[in-house]
Amino acid sequence: MGPADELEDGGRAALIEDLSKSLHTRSEFQTNSVIWACLWLSDIESLAGMASYAKHSDEVVLSLLEDQGVNFLPLLKACKFHSWTIEYPLRCGQRDKYTCVITGVKEPVQISPIHPLPICRQEPFLKALSLFWSKKTLASWKQAIADFDSANTCSNHLCLSYTVHDYWHSSFFALKPLEISADRKQLEVQFWWLPNLEFARRVLLTTAPILPRDLDHAPIGTKFFHNDTERKIRSGDILVFRTEDPETHPLPSFELLHMQWILNRVVALGGAAGFTKDEESRGDVERDRGRPNRA
Structure with a gap:
């Protein structure tokens, strides 16, 4: 159990290789770093379907990836760096x-939203997610959003210190939801520091991501300590969120935290924080990046 269990699936690299072979012409297929991160963290069934489809409809898949390379980036950045109002x-x-x-x-x-739900409800955003994550995964996220809308509860919020809030929404760390108790009074999550990579217009699709397991600080060097124990908070630490009344004061939504877990890692690996309108319009300026193992 680590920061990227998706990469432990032995068939993923083979599917990525197949997809790359179907899409490249004179050299290995390259895409921008955010789409690259999405593909490596995607649901395996979605990736398998895309790789299979690309074998006989490569132009369609190529067009989809190119379109999302342009359209998804601003939406993802808006989702993660939204002004919380x-x-x-x-x-x-x-x-x-x-x-x-x-x-x-x-x-x-600060009472911190897990996601800015108005942005997460937008059809272009959901359409982009559907390219990489399965109908089952998307349905669980949509249902969690609908449940929050109907109940108007605190299931999309956490209490965070101001610094922790800023670091979370800058994707310096992510919370991996693990298990919720039968009485819905306890939720276990796992804390993972994330690297802070730069956005790149061109990355080899077959280059596997690296997410370190043993980090004890943010990409800029800051460390967190627990106030009561004075213990340093490290990657892999288990945290327990609690509520006394799951009906009136429900725990944070497992599904919305799962969505955050995926998107924070995409932002960190893909360098979405560094994506700007200048990058979007500067199609003639391309920067290649080798193996992304900087933390």
Whole structure:
């Protein structure tokens, strides 16, 4: 169990190789770093379907990837670097006792949305996700959004200190949801620091990502410590979120955290934070990147 279990699937590299062979002409297929990250972290059934389809309809798949390379990047950046203007639910603060659920630091804290749901509801964003993740995965995310809309609860929010909030939404770390208790009063998540790679217009599709397992600090060197134990927070640490009443003060949504777990890693590996309008319009300036193993 690590920061990229998807890469442990032995068939993934072979499918990526097949897809690359179907799409390249004179050299190995290259794409921008965000689409590359999406493909390596995609659901295996979606990747298999794409690789199979590309064998006889390579132009269609190539067009889809090129279109998403242009359209998905601004949407992903808007999702992760959105200006948080939505109303913060009082019940989230009550549930988390106005304490940062990562470090245990008490007020001042920020009631932090897991996702900006207005952006996540947009059809272009969901269409882009559907290229890489299965109908089952997309359905679970859509249902979690619908459940939040209908109940108007705190299931899309966490109490975080201001620094932790900024680092989370900058994709300096991600939370991997593990298990929710039968009584829905406890949720286990795993903390993973992420590397901070640069956006690249061209990456070899067959270059496998590397997500280190043993990090104990953010890409810029900052370290987190738990307020009560003074213990350094490291990659792989298990955290437990709790609620006293799952009906009125439900835990953060497992499905929305799963969506965050995927997208934060895509942003970190793909360098989406560094994508700008200048990059979008500078089609004649291409920068190749070799093996992305910088942390």
